[in-house]
Amino acid sequence: MPTLDRQDAVFVLDLGDGENRFHPDWIASVNAALGEVEKAEGPRALVTAATGKFYSNGLDLDWLAAHSDDRQDYVTAVHALFARLLSLPVITVAALQGHTFAAGAMFSLAHDFRLMRADRGFWCLPEADIDIPFTPGMSALIQSRLTPRTAHHAMVSARRFGGQEAAAAGIVDQATDEATLRTAALELARTHAGKAGDTLGTIKTRMYAPVLTLLRDTTNPLG
Amino acid sequence: MPTLDRQDAVFVLDLGDGENRFHPDWIASVNAALGEVEKAEGPRALVTAATGKFYSNGLDLDWLAAHSDDRQDYVTAVHALFARLLSLPVITVAALQGHTFAAGAMFSLAHDFRLMRADRGFWCLPEADIDIPFTPGMSALIQSRLTPRTAHHAMVSARRFGGQEAAAAGIVDQATDEATLRTAALELARTHAGKAGDTLGTIKTRMYAPVLTLLRDTTNPLG
C-alpha cells in the first residue's frame, strides 16, 4: 500500500512495491496522502515513486471484473484522483523507476514533471490493444499534456516507450540512470518547494479547466 | 480516378495519377473505398498513395468556379470526407510521394501516420497566398494534429515544407527515399492491422470530438 514520507520540504509518496494497481483501497490511500500534502503549510513539494518493476499498471481490472456494477463509481473515483493531482497547489514530480502503463501512465501525466529510468521499463497506453477505449476525461488529460503527434501515436498504436524514447517524445522531462533517478526527482521538487500555495493551484486549475470539467463530470464519466 | 486494392490485411487506396483534386466524382470514389474498408472484417489497415508528381492538390477550384451555387454543399462534402477518415476504425497511413497541397495536405493530416518522400515534393498550406481562408472545420483539423508553432507557421506563411523539413516540424512521421516509401507505409500499416475495430474508432472519435463536430456542422460550414 502507498506510504507517505517527508524529507524536509519534500513529501515522498511511495506507490507500493507490486503492480500498484488502482484498487479502491489504494485510491483511498493516495487520496489521504494528497490531502496531507494539501493541508500542510509552508514550502513543500511532492515526489511520487515506487519500488520494484512497476511504477503503476493502472486500473485494477481483477477488482473491476468482480464488481462490474460499480464500474461507473470506480471510474468516477479514478477521474477525481487525476483531477486532484492535476490541480494540486504544490509542485509534483513523478519518478518512474519501472513500468508505467494505462491509468498509471495517465497518473504520471497529471504531475508537473516526470523523470524516467533510462535503461529499463516502459511508459505505455495499451488501451487500443486491450479493447478499453479511453474515457473522454482520460483522453482530454492525455491530450492536454502531450504534443498532438505524441498523443495520437501513443493512444492509437499502444507503443511502449523506453526512457530515452519517452524523453525524445516529450512524454517525460528527462531520462536518467536508475541510481540518480530518485535523487534527481527530490532535488527538482526541493527547488520548487517555495511555489506551493494558492497561486500555483489557481494557475493549474485555469490551465486545465476543460480537462478538470470532464474529469469531474460524475453523470457520465464513461462517455 | 481512385482505385482500391488489397494486399493481405492492407488496403491500398491509390488517389490517382494526376493532380488528384477533389472533384465530386473523386470524393464519391474515395468515400466508396472508405466504406469498403469500414465494412470489411478482421485485421485490416489502410494505406493511401498516388502516382506521379502529386499526392493531391486539394479542392477542385475549376469545378468550384463553374458551380459557385454549390459551394456550401461541396465544402460540406469535403468536411465529411475529412471527418470520416479522421475517425476511421482502422489504422491509416498516407504515403506522400508528391506534392501535397491545401485540402490535400489536410486530407493527409486526417491519417494516423504520414510518410513522405525526402528528395522531392512539398507539403504546403497555400491558403494565405491564394486568398482562401481556412474554414473553421479545416482550421480545427490542422491545429489538432500539429504543434501550435508548426500549425501557425504553416497556416500564416504558406511555407512549402520538403520531406526533411516536414519530418523535423512533426508534420510527417518520417521522410524516406522514394524507393522505400510505399514499402515502409505498407509495413507500418500491416504492423497495426490487428488494431482495427470499434475500440480504435471510439478512441479517435473521442480524441477529435470538437474537430468532428465542426467538420460535421452542415448549417454553416464556411464559417
Add this chain to the structure above:
Amino acid sequence: MPTLDRQDAVFVLDLGDGENRFHPDWIASVNAALGEVEKAEGPRALVTAATGKFYSNGLDLDWLAAHSDDRQDYVTAVHALFARLLSLPVITVAALQGHTFAAGAMFSLAHDFRLMRADRGFWCLPEADIDIPFTPGMSALIQSRLTPRTAHHAMVSARRFGGQEAAAAGIVDQATDEATLRTAALELARTHAGKAGDTLGTIKTRMYAPVLTLLRDTTNPLG
C-alpha cells in the same frame, strides 16, 4: 513612449528604451500604432522592437497599486491589446533584444514570429513566483502558442529561458546574435508583407477563436 516608423513595406514599432511596462498611456500609444498599421493599405508587415535592456517587463504594477479600483478595466485593456495583435491582418515579428517578462512575454506570443538575442536577456513568465495568477485569457493565449510541455514548464516553474533555450523549447523561432537581430526581423517581415489583408486576418481569427473570446470577455476578465 512607443514610436512607429516605416521602412518601405515594414512598419517598425519601437516599444521604448525603459522597462516598457504597460502604463495606460503606453497601451494607448501601442493601440494607436496598431491602428495605423491596420488602416494602411497594400503590402505591409510589422516588426516590434525596443532599445536597451528590456523588450518589456509587462504590467505596470506601480500604476496598478495606485489605481486598484481600476484593476478590472486595466486588465480588460491589456486583454484587448493582446487580442488585437493576435488577430492583426498583417504578419507580425517580435525582435526580442532584452528581457521579455510576464505580460511582455505574452505580448511577444501574440506575434506571428519571434526572434531573440542569443547571448543576453531572458524570456520568462514569473507569475508563479510573484503571486499573480494568469487570468483565464492570458492562460489561453500562452497555451495556444506553445507545446503543452513548454507552456506547463514556463507557467508553473517561472523558469527564465535564455535565447538558445527559448529557441529549443519553441518559444521563439530563432536565436540570433545581437548585431543581426533587427535586420533578420525586418527581412522576415518584408518577405511576408504581401500576405497583409482580410484573408490573413480571417485565418488568425478562426485559429484563435476560443482565445479571442476569453480575451474579449469584458464581464469577468480576472476569472
